[in-house]
Amino acid sequence: MRRTQRSVCRICHGGCGALVTVEDGRVVKVVGDRDSPMNQGWMCVKGLRTPEIANHPDRLEWPRRRRPGKAGGWERVSWEAALDEIAERVAAIRDRLGPEAIALGQGTGRHHYMHVVRFANALGTPNWYEPGLAQCFIPRVTVSNLTYGGYVTGDYYGDTPPACILFWGSNPLVSNPDGKIGIAIRRALDRGAVGIAVDPRRHETARRCELWLGLRPGTDAALALAMIQVIIAERRYDAEFVARWTQGFDALAAHVADCTPAWAAPITGVAPELIVEAARRYAALRPAVLEWGVGIEQNVNALQTVRALACLRALVGSIDVPGGELLSMQRMRAYPTLAEQLPREQARKRLGAERFKLLGGWRAYMPSAHIPTLFAAMRTGEPYPVKGLLVFGNNALATVANARAVRRSLECLDLLVVSELFMTPTAELADFVLPAAFWPEVEQVIGYPLATGNLVYHQPALTRRGECRPDEWIIDQLSRRLGLPDSERPFEAVMAHQLEPTGVGLDQLRRQGVLRLPHRYRKYETRGFRTPSRRIELYSKALERLGYDPLPSHVEPPESPRSRPDLARDYPYVLITGSRRREFFNSEHRQVAGLRRRAPDPRAQLHPEVARAEGIADGDWIAIATPRGRIRMRAEITPEINPEVVSIDHGWWFPEAPSALAGAWRANANLLTSDAPPYDPAFGTYQLRGLLCRLAPASAPAAAEIDEPDDDPARA
Template identity: 40%
Template sequence: MRTVCRMCHGGCGALVELTDGVPTGITGDPDNPTSEGYFCVKGKASLDLVSSPDRLRTPLIRTGPRGSGTFRPAGWDEALDRVADELRRSAERHGPESVVLGQGTDRNYQEWVFRLANALGTPNVVGPAHVCFYPRVMASILTYGGFTFCDYAGDPEVALLWGSNKLNTHSDGVIGVGLLRALERGTRLVVVDPRRTRTARRADLHLRLRPGTDAALALGLVHLVIANKWYDAEFVDRHTSGFDALERHVRPYDPRTVAAVTGLAPDDIETAARMYARASRACVEAGTGLSQSDNAFDTHRTIAVLTALTGNLDAPGGDVIWDPMPIEGRRGFPRTDLLPEEQAAKRIGGAVHKVLSMTGWVAPVDLQEALLHERPYRVSSMLVFGSNPMVSHENATATRAALGRLDFLAVADMFMTPSARLADVVLPASSWLERDQIVEFNSYLAARRRVTTVEGARSDEEMIIGLAQRLGVGQHFAPSVEDALDAKLSGIGLTWKQFQEVGHLPNTKRYRKYEQGGFRTRSGRVELAHRGLEAMGYDALPGFSPPPATTDELPYVMTSAHNLQFFNTEFRQLPTTSHRYREPRVTLHPRAAGRLSVVDGDPVEIYRNPGRPGVVMRAQVSDTVAPDVIVADAGWWYPDEDDVDAATRSSVNRITGGDRRDPYMGSSMLRGLPVGMRRAAQPAEAAGRADPQRPDPRPSDPQPSQPQPEGGPHGAHPGH
């Protein structure tokens, strides 16, 4: 059976082998035009989801103290009745805004979560948007009215990969195969990354900048483009506004000044600017690492400006504005019209992080403050789909305390995570192999067909329909998932059954759409200086705030990355993905290892406060990072641990916080943090319950841990 993988955001084509209706094999689909048969270790682990003995297969209701892991099995009707009753009680006592919906990485049901929230009248949906895809999405939309993707098929002369290890990672239908084919045809590569990744090793120029200084580099590139008149003068004159103000604004960001901030050589900065700006066609692939600092929005906004100045916007081989196909998808399905304006105005953090609020999302740090201090009001209930906040949200200590203040918490997941262990009700979710979905990417629509079922599990969409019916808002939802898919496809004249037979519909790519009516901004032009942001109390032009400085006690700059084996916090318990990785790793330079007297595999402790415990990881010594930079594995937890604190003891978010935030998006400093390191005592693997069949947990791969796919939604934001 032909389908589309959803183990990450890449969307590779997959072929599932069925024997008597049971999936027995899975491989990449060589006929998929995007992935061309590519299939990573996560995709190969898909069948582990179906067969895993750790899968949740019945709803659970808590019977012991919160966090004790003491539950009793329940039927689906009882569990959904309980969730609906608690949410209704919360709304009646404290208002609909006291109910929060949560979501982690998207599994194509994001618009369903928002539709439920809007129907219930709550403006509060919390998730990773602020540190994932949305700073880039909103920077693009506010600058030129749309979201862009790299046109690798258009043969860029130069591809600028910024914090993106595209040859190893993938995002929303933009597969590394496309870049690889472009490189084979002669595309030159500039990589901006603190690490020498696999992609950086293939680059014509690698800018190994200091973590947290990306915005300064972006402003420096714009400075050089303008100062050397490398911009497209005709495009700037006809299709942009604010150029003169921008020119004055970037004058201080000369190469020597930027070099001092970023740790790069001035000549390398100039070379990168020249290669990109003087290319006949060029594109920028920006990764999610750029979203994880207090400069998140301005970094992406500056990159959007750079694209426009050089004439690469919506051009062949450049950054093409996504033109969605006419289905009811990201833009229409959330039904923002159902949320009254007075309720939307109550969004937690909305008065502070106004650009994030435009998307409909709430930043976790703002929710933490609301829960802990009941400001601006009391939040009493939370329903979470596909998220593990105890590991994925910044400041794990505050997250634990905040969740403890809830009157009611329900979690839908495939496995018992540390966050699910804190819940009052746990709902067993199905995997991507067990549900029907429409795959909406920039280049095509495809059918993700259910190939099997796991008894007792339900899709998130089915749960949401059941809850909507119980909560009195069922009229806003189709009676079944298939009916909903039929309605979503009505714009292209197909039913779900018909679409399954079609399987795949390519999206026609159109260039320079602005020539027929301008850009989808208020002025119809590219907003180099954004007066709308200025009216909201922000700066009209993007800026740069220096990251916190290192000290004698905290001499290292920490960034983080997700290992290629895993997806964010997921798949730690699957044998295919975890057999080589039983403990997290931190990559450090040999010089740093010498100072600490550690070698490969030794345990080291990373801390932000020398007097308090940090997080323990295995040292991975490599010159792929600078002597004062370390790269920690992100999203780590131990599935074999029953205790929440023990399970999350190596989560890097135990030492992150929300003290510095992006003013537009609420993005927290997860990269560019000053930290200290020290030798640690030998950690007991999973509390001494090491599997004797597992290999030695010490690193066996000399390469640094790789970043995770740049995940997120497919380009549209549910608030619009």
């Protein structure tokens, strides 16, 4: 039997409407849904390859338990036996050391995301993590809430297109971030929006832009302050909007008076006249959208960098206007995460909460543990032991800084459980590996774009692979065995609860697939912004009360040519570690032949001047070294990068290696990064961009490598 049904692709955290064809219980075809308001029929190569992923012979299909005394050996067990034993061992750790001794980990932006948080609260542990929380998106959401009273997203779906799009540390034509589909942005550019790109690379999106500001990594705040200075000094801001709907303008103006383009140029490497031109165009072309990405957050000045851009956006007055930046309409009710079930004394035990108040404290958007502190507790038992970790869709060995320390941390646990689609390096270390359902096998309702939820989609469960189960089902089964609060509530009731404010029931949404209600613009004109002052807070009294600077400022990265000239003598280039490819999502899908053929090897982008200086030709294998380690990637020589910058792919491991764990060490960007202080004082963010590195020609990595590489960077 063959049937086709509407769904929404969740292969990443995007939200492309999809038409899924199922035949005899197998997904056989996925294409874009032309009636979807998000993607209008477009779909990326990952989504189109969904059948190959869903039916891949290496998919995990049944629960497995590590055999006692046989390292790397597995035995097949039933769901009943696996869940019973996991629950028993979780309860034993909880009873012996307290719930805080059990941590939960997960990947970014998937269907089970909030259900993991719900599980943590019900279990009584304050310690859950996701690698992006301090490094990606949450600083933007938190700052938006503090500054505007809500998150904003570009209006690409109405009758009025943006006149200007300022892309800052964001490459949405590849990354499709936060449910904002890159095709909508491409269509806006096609309709005449002027693009301005701020990024060390002239990436795929930047090539569509009229201006490219190829700044030095980690100097974004200085550039933003200089643009604010130009707009204020030349009176190019929206004076009426600023006077009526912002507070703190005079303080901001005085604060940036000396942050001129001439001041910023030697810091950022961007010419003063280019800074002025970018500021003038962004201020003049309205409505304007500012698309910001992870490039602004992966440094130890994350809070104030994001704050600088939030203030810049506010000056041009394109908030909640057609073609500008939409405030959320709050279509759905917040997910019932059972936050009220976490006792106050347990919340105070959250690792890092007292120090990093916007990551784990009471003002945090999604209070979570500080990852370096959490993993250190696994290794050292300080400030208290963490002995159990349950992971849902996160490959920590490839996606958390300081991969060697991550491995040592995981090996110190009494219990490691991983729910995954495929065997990964992290799963290879587990006591139990559970087969997770893929997106066509999962039912969910979700609001898009993320954090605004102006559209509501239904994703149906259309097929099932082997004994694979949704992570929500696994969590609910464990919750019932542990006798946790609200554990008898069916997942369907959770979805219905979320939908109640829309007036559309779950059955109706199942039939129609997507709920799109008209957007109401300029909502702030009725009751103001949802901030204490009811205005946009350029001067943040909330941050001041928390002990953080109320006005944004630039701080030089701790490891950079300016702050560490001694180190720069041996490591002369500036490294960024977050480059993405269309074919992959973080560390996923390298075993999928149809995707891997398009991107067979990890890639390091470098400027022709660097290549000549180091004797490197395009396509050569090269060694990239930092003071922490050394990896190998293929050189891609391009003039479309800041000449002092090297950009490497993120998330690489090699499923074709003798074991998944063996494949984690050849090209793992996180062998080069550090999770050591200093950290951003509010979020605990560590430095992933702007690190110092050096290069040298190298031989191709051997297929039989089975352990960590030589960690002496002096050999590179």
